[in-house]
Amino acid sequence: MDLIKPTKEDVMQHLKYLRMLSHQYPNIQSASTEIINLQAILGLPKGTEHFMSDLHGEYEAFIHIRNSASGAIREKVDALYQNTVPAAERAELSTLIYYPKAKLQEISERNEDLSEWYKITLNRLMEICRLLGSKYTRSKVRKALPEDFAYIIDELINLSYDALNKQDYYANILSTIIDIDRADDFIIALCTTIKRLIVDRLHIVGDIFDRGPRADIVLDCLMEHHCVDIQWGNHDILWMGAATGSRTCVATVLNNSITYNNLEVIEGGYGISLRPLALFANEVYKDADISRFMPRTVAEGNYNRKDLMLGARMHKAIAIIQFKLEGQIIKRHPEYRMDDRMLLHRIDYEAGTIEIEGKRYPLTDCDFPTVDRDDPYALTEEEALLMRQLKSAFQHSEKLQRHVQFLYSKGSLYKCFNKNLLFHGCIPLNPDGSLMEFSFGGQTLSGRGLMDYADAVARRGYYAREGTPEKQYGKDFLWFLWCGRNSPLCGRKKIATFERLWVDDPSAWEEPKNAYYRYTDDEDIATFLLGQFGLGTPYSHIINGHMPVKAGAGESPIKAGGKLIVIDGGFCRAYQSTTGIAGYTLIYNSYGLRLCSHEPFAGLDNAIKLNKDILSTQVVFDRASSRIKVDETDAGEGIRELIADLKLLLAAYRLGVVSERHDK
Template sequence: MELRYLQLLSDKFPNAPAVAKEIILLESVLNLPKGAELFLSDVHGEHESFRHVLKNASGIVRSKIIDLFSDELNEKEIRAFASLIYYPEHKIEIIKNELENAEEFYAQTLYRLVRLSREFASIYANRKIQKLLPEDYGYIISELTQERERLSNQKDYYHQIIKTVIEIDQADRLIVAFANFIQKLAVHKIHIIGDIFDRGPGAEHIMDALMDYQSVDVQWGNHDIAWMGAACGSRACIANVLRLSLRYGNTDTLEKGYGINLMPLVSFAIEVYKNDESLVFEPKSSAEDAFNESEQWLNRIMHKAISIIQFKLEGQLAQRCPEFGVGDRDVLSKIDYRKSTVAIEGTEYDLNDGFFPTINPASPNELSESESALLQKLWESFRDSERLQRHTRFLYENGGMYKVSNQSLLYHGCIPIDDSGNLEEVEFEGKLLKGRALLDYFDQMARKAYFGKRKSVEKEFGRDIMWYLWAGSKSPLFGKHKMATFERYFLSDEKPKAEHKNGYYKFRDNEATCKMILSEFGLDPDKSRIINGHVPVVVKKGESPIKANGKLIVIDGGFSKAYQTQTGIAGYTLIHNELGLQLVSHEPFESTKSAITKETDIVSSQTILSKLDEKLCVRDTNDGIRVLSKITELKSLLDCFQKGTIKERYFGNT
């Protein structure tokens, strides 16, 4: 098998010189500084804030500007230069209207961009840089960043490039190319610790930005999995995605972003729920201002219509999959329609709304004929959304339930733990699973939901698992004993609305618990850490994102505007570079317009979590391990060439 593999490898490296060249290049890469990794969590559709954090690399770009130019630029000029790098196309147009000496501005700006690019590029191998260069001006940028002006016989060549660019009116385009190049260089790798979707208005824009980045991984969040489930064809997930979008008054992502046709739902709601007087289905307060009275009424009845369909589908699923242990979500079967009461966890409660025009009390989970027709149209719309399917494939190809990266364990929600503090065992398909094995099982089933054979039992069960991951009582992405959606809508009593958290949230402050989890995933518990999202850190009440003596870092600090009044900040990001770990807390982002016209940035503060005596190199990272493995394989191939076990091939030699 090894010889066959090496023969295949020889197709790419057909002779000893080709192998030797690659070994030399890879050995040199191992000694380069570690690139910056950026960790974000729970961005929830806030695409303007998200894009700004990518553009400023969570403060890295501004810090580098200060390091290089603090002797020649004042604070106002630093802000202006940073803003130009973040939003070059827009900023240039504003600056041009104010210029007295355009040639001087262009020359100064380009020379500074060259210096900044060199600084960021210094940690990369040349072929990596070549991949990041823009197509149109890549050659020019490459020439300018090679420090030719330091050689006496190259100075004129270097300066003439910039002079000619300005003379032929190409400076604007080169500045834009340089700015975008710097943005890509500033962050080597992006880790999203879940929840790209829901609440905010632009999840599709976030997905587009991630797909355009050079190195991204996503640890699926419960909101991501709901959208992925909808794209897979899970009707229960489709209903949940629609309901949540209507709850937050945000249908732009559905309609404009993914082309989901909501007109069938509009027609159905008007026909069936036009006389509904319940106000509990009004959109969340932050969205109310966006609607006039008629729009608010329409959103409300659509919201109720899809909610009832959701409860029916969840009731069917609870009956279809008793092993899920979600019988309490078969809520419609627990209603006494004559008395207008419902039994929740053994207690009877009065309903605050008894208008159920599509429910047959004898068979409450059965969809009406018109509901079935509506759901089929919605299912087809999700299936046929090319952009949604493209984004979903990206999440599968670049994501998973968890990731181990550079002595860090990354996951969105929790690792289920019982009341005694031990890893909780959960039974699926006759197997008791816990810890890593449980997450591996869910990861596998999620992939079967999308890639499984059409109409197969495995694919259908995988679709049900997608809903379970969204709202199941032992789901590591959800982490609560129930999702009390029905209770919040239909009951006035607060007691049944309580959603009790998994034992993980009781024990995660315990260092021993975190070390147990790290060991379960094959990490050294003394040298590694957990990076977690999902539950916002309530900073305004004194809660710290750093838990268990630094073994666990929670980076959900309220990126979503819906949480910022609760948390008191606008999110955390984590940076891991050659110097160590830095936790960055952010204040609310005003707007892209303000960042361009007022040159405002996301105000942030940094907490140094670890500072290293010696800078980390690629050799010290997971990338380094992969490079070392490639070097070992190439040395084996070289040995085969030298011994004649595999024949070398040169041009013209077949």
């Protein structure tokens, strides 16, 4: 309510709220000061937003791009020192900001006397802090400072250079820091401040898990970030389902991890023992045909035949359990319309074939030692015991539970932020471009209504009381979001896991995508979808993950006349042969939108020792006609509402209906 001159009626209508607000602003002076402060903030440039997606456990590349803010830090270093500092020194200074502890150690090992280097470096870091802090209020900068050096940094970056005394004061502070051997700690504090100031908010547009080695390290880093939100991806929702105790999600997580020979995150990251699965597989599948189940080993791996055989047995064992449990969910939920994905009862053991979507295919093997032909979706007693053990291990992994709680607290299925719509998968569409309808919980849902419902039920799967129908329904729905027909996170008719393992014919492996992906270049459809979420401005965009852009083949990530931006460009090494690059990221600052494409990361050692940055190409594709101010952001809307409320409070004080307090 933006009221210039509030009336007495306005004040009396909101009197209860104004009395509560008076506890925070107890008199005319405090309310007036805050109005002046807030009005000034509206005129500042908007903070920088950094978008990343489809990280897939590639923690080294993620850490580097996060630390470098997709090249924004190097850009600031060059802006300050391009004409005065050689390129090699600028590269070293940038690396120092990215990895201060490791770089300081590397520098100290090759230099005996660092006193002069400390003076130069501290001055340069202070200048960068001063530049970055200039777009924020002093209060906000102060809150970003590391506690141990907050007072000193605040003094230094707000110094006046006019007075000689102040220049001496400045020099004495830095000299003393060096003399008392606190220079390293102070440099680390300054580098931390720079990284915090360069990006106001980090958006992760889905898929932190699977494929790459250590999603847990990525999540540890995200939990330390000062301001982050996450839009769940299909791989994230699968792990969230496993953490809730969904046996189907647990089996699928293990099947995926074994397929890509990526058990380090399971055992090393989350401390989940796979010994029960190994013992079961070695016993039940010791004589089974496992030729199709050998792990996809990396070239540099050092694996003996015994390990590979065990991995293959574990793979086949958990895959069959997965298909049994999926069949049980599909039986419980006819509304998923996935009966055609129940395949075990369609096997003709005598003929060695299977019927899939009305067509019969030869099977690569008919060795299913635990499948009861009369009741193919029932677990054996041994399988049921195994899944109880594995379910318990996932539920009792303290680190996994902490990470999943973080995903729920900071995450959602989609987010509307500063006129942009962020989601990982798709808004399901029919072939004619209309919204696809789903029937869940007695409701017909589509578009935003479907997304809101799915978000709520996903939370129920984790937070509903154990043993209740709500809990079971939520756990099953998490699995549906992972792979269900046309689900907003899967975006496909099916995931052909069974077919790839047991059928040689590639035509059976096809995974038809939802019609949404046919319309990604249609500006009218993009505008229509934005409107569904109340984002009808000319400056609104859909920011999408999940669909790798084949940049090497000339595909552009900027679609629908600039209304839709896809930032899945192949962060994961497994996808880089398809995409031709190693990921897209997006920067949205006060000047507009800038897309960055990245070459593969050569590793932390090269970055630290040789100052090797990720080679990136930047394209500014939506430049603001004038610099975007806080006034034009979501935060600005909240500030304007608070200003209006404070004006009402001023009126209440002046009318005498709320009493001022001047507590000492």
